Amino acid sequence: MELKLEVVVIPVANADRSKAFYKQLGFRLDADFVSAKGLRVVQATPPGSEASIIFGAHLTDAAPGTADGLHLITDDIVEARDELLRRGVAVSDLWHDADGVFHWAGETNRIPGPHPDRDSYGTYASFADPDGNRWTLQQIVTRAPGR
Missing domain, CATH: 3.10.180.10 (2,3-Dihydroxybiphenyl 1,2-Dioxygenase, domain 1)
Incomplete structure (x- = not known):
């Protein structure tokens, strides 16, 4: 069996602020969408990485800043x-x-x-x-x- 780590969910308080920060780091913005029920998914990938982070709204019960x-x-x-x-x-x-x-x-x-x-x-x-x-x-x- 082959398994690859693809995504890590990061708990944040403000998706727009986090999006700006990770873009400032040079992460590639892969996605930013909101579902009809308010689920927001922002996906960003570090330069040269195959794995990405995801943050947004309603993605985790973890408190912001606990990763x-x-x-x-x-x-x-x-x-x-x-x-x-x-x-x-x-x-x-x-x-x-x-x-x-x-x-x-x-x-x-x-x-x-x-x-x-x-x-x-x-x-x-x-x-x-x-x-x-x-x-x-x-x-x-x-x-x-x-x-």
């Missing part, structure tokens, strides 16, 4: 961070986790700066959307075998 652990992968985290900053996004400085395995929730165990070996999977930066949904940039230059 956490959303990762955007890049092979050049310095350039990606700089591009987001140029686009007006408040992005953290680069950081890595003290354990070097993944990263803890929140800001626990963070060490400022890139991973000392500049290893794939080890360097991060983070930001939040207008509702507080939390995103992490992660650098992967060479993927682990099988990925």
